[in-house]
Amino acid sequence: MRAALNGGLRRIPIRALWAGGLIPLALLVWDAVTGGLGIDPIRDIEHRLGRTALYFLIASLAVTPVLRITGVSFMRFRRALGLLCFTYAGLHVLAWAVMDMALLWAAMARDVVKRPYLIFGMGAFLMLLALAVTSNNLSMRRMGTVAWCRLHQLVYVAAPLVTMHWIWALKTFPLEPALWLAAILVLLGLRVAVPRPIRWNVAAVQK
Amino acid sequence: MPLRWSDVTPKNDYLNRRAFIAAGLAVAATPGWALTGKPSALSTDQKPNTLEEITNYNNFYEFGMDKTDPARHAGAMVTDPWAVEIGGMVDRPGSYGVDDLAPANALEERIYRLRCVEAWSMVIPWIGVPLASVLDRAGVQPGAKFVAFETLYRPEQMRGQSRPILDWPYKEGLRLDEAMHPLTILATGLYGDVLPNQNGAPIRLVVPWKYGFKSIKSIVKITLTDSRPMSTWEQMQPSEYGFYANVNPQVDHPRWSQATERRIGAGLFGGREETLMFNGYGDQVASLYAGMDLAKDY
Numbered sequence: 001m002r003a004a005l006n007g008g009l010r011r012i013p014i015r016a017l018w019a020g021g022l023i024p025l026a027l028l029v030w031d032a033v034t035g036g037l038g039i040d041p042i043r044d045i046e047h048r049l050g051r052t053a054l055y056f057l058i059a060s061l062a063v064t065p066v067l068r069i070t071g072v073s074f075m076r077f078r079r080a081l082g083l084l085c086f087t088y089a090g091l092h093v094l095a096w097a098v099m100d101m102a103l104l105w106a107a108m109a110r111d112v113v114k115r116p117y118l119i120f121g122m123g124a125f126l127m128l129l130a131l132a133v134t135s136n137n138l139s140m141r142r143m144g145t146v147a148w149c150r151l152h153q154l155v156y157v158a159a160p161l162v163t164m165h166w167i168w169a170l171k172t173f174p175l176e177p178a179l180w181l182a183a184i185l186v187l188l189g190l191r192v193a194v195p196r197p198i199r200w201n202v203a204a205v206q207k
Numbered sequence: 208m209p210l211r212w213s214d215v216t217p218k219n220d221y222l223n224r225r226a227f228i229a230a231g232l233a234v235a236a237t238p239g240w241a242l243t244g245k246p247s248a249l250s251t252d253q254k255p256n257t258l259e260e261i262t263n264y265n266n267f268y269e270f271g272m273d274k275t276d277p278a279r280h281a282g283a284m285v286t287d288p289w290a291v292e293i294g295g296m297v298d299r300p301g302s303y304g305v306d307d308l309a310p311a312n313a314l315e316e317r318i319y320r321l322r323c324v325e326a327w328s329m330v331i332p333w334i335g336v337p338l339a340s341v342l343d344r345a346g347v348q349p350g351a352k353f354v355a356f357e358t359l360y361r362p363e364q365m366r367g368q369s370r371p372i373l374d375w376p377y378k379e380g381l382r383l384d385e386a387m388h389p390l391t392i393l394a395t396g397l398y399g400d401v402l403p404n405q406n407g408a409p410i411r412l413v414v415p416w417k418y419g420f421k422s423i424k425s426i427v428k429i430t431l432t433d434s435r436p437m438s439t440w441e442q443m444q445p446s447e448y449g450f451y452a453n454v455n456p457q458v459d460h461p462r463w464s465q466a467t468e469r470r471i472g473a474g475l476f477g478g479r480e481e482t483l484m485f486n487g488y489g490d491q492v493a494s495l496y497a498g499m500d501l502a503k504d505y
Binding site for chain 1: 259264268272373466467
């Protein structure tokens with residue numbers, strides 16, 4: 001069962017994940033062009049991009065615990081999941097800067113250093129940016145495995161920051177981002193609770 | 208799915224229901240329920256937002272926290288019969304009907320800017336009467352200094368009230384001179400028709416120089432008092448929401464800037480506009496706050 005699943009996963013091209021992962025963007029562009037967004041379309045664009053980025057971030061964080069607990073490996077897809085997250089996060093920041101803030105640079109700069117929700121959000125984005133630019137094979141080789149892994153542990157900081165960015169932007173204490181924050185903490189906790197070495201036949205999984 | 212005005216349409220239903228109850232027999236309702244208000248010099252000449260925008264982008268947490276929740280769920284609120292209990296330091300306390308407080312021949316159209324504390328804005332053509340006329344009718348006693356307001360509490364019709372998002376029922380308050388100011392109205396209509404439920408039917412406060420949350424909706428209680436009443440948002444987060452809540456670009460919300468605002472309906476690249484002191488009503492109301500430190504009394 002597990003072997004069959006892993007075998008099936010190996011046959012899925014990474015490009016298919018990219019194609020599927022860009023569907024939310026295509027739907028958003030379609031809605032924006034056809035007037036299918038709500039009364040405040042800028043808010044909807046920002047929120048949908050931000051949410052989708054968070055979903056891909058959580059998916060990429062789930063890869064290791066899923067492998068350790070079930071032996072099913074999505075490891076091949078993890079880089080693409082991370083880059084999809086960064087794509088949506090980048091568009092989210094772009095929508096905020098261009099549409100919401102109308103490129104009022106001074107106001108944006110003041111806000112980014114002063115407002116907790118923007119400090120959290122921009123902090124997380126800069127971390128994701130660092131991970132994205134070093135996500136290629138060349139960077140991995142140049143940096144060496146140890147340094148590369150250490151840098152990419154930044155995702156453990158970025159993920160909770162993203163949900164705090166959401167929580168701090170709202171007037172009342174909201175349930176949904178709090179649940180996502182809890183989910184992230186569970187995923188991070190599982191890394192500690194279910195340690196390496198992986199119990200499953202790693203060689204078979206990675207072949 | 209985006210919600211359009213045509214999708215909402217519990218309107219005909221509730222209009223019919225109102226007419227049925229009010230008249231005691233079924234009548235063709237819609238034409239009879241149009242409201243007209245005399246034009247007012249206090250109206251802005253800015254272009255009002257569309258009815259669709261005004262009725263599908265609402266903060267009315269009694270029906271849910273999303274901007275589209277009120278349009279979706281406010282149809283469940285029964286607004287007829289309706290009574291407003293006026294009490295406290297008044298000569299004629301009692302239960303008043305909406306038509307007593309806002310009779311058809313007294314209605315005025317007031318096209319006002321609305322600035323939300325969330326840094327967006329609209330222009331809305333309200334129909335209503337000066338709050339001062341209502342308070343005069345009840346007879347304010349000399350010692351009264353403040354006016355307290357309360358929204359309907361009816362969780363079986365207001366689904367948001369079944370969760371403790373805020374301390375229900377919603378409460379607001381004004382200083383008496385703010386309440387008596389000619390700009391302050393009780394609105395019963397919008398765009399030539401009775402107020403849609405999601406906008407605070409059947410009667411709501413509109414104070415155009417204060418952040419929108421001060422303009423309490425679906426009012427059932429007005430109390431004149433000599434001590435400053437606590438308002439719902441102030442009670443929940445006093446460091447972020449003050450009693451006065453005057454629109455003030457120089458005093459930021461602790462978590463976001465109030466210097467600029469985004470006009471709903473301006474489009475994807477409409478940009479932002481500068482927020483004006485007292486939402487642009489400074490000429491009329493700044494004197495109310497002479498000598499006060501508005502950074503402290505925010």
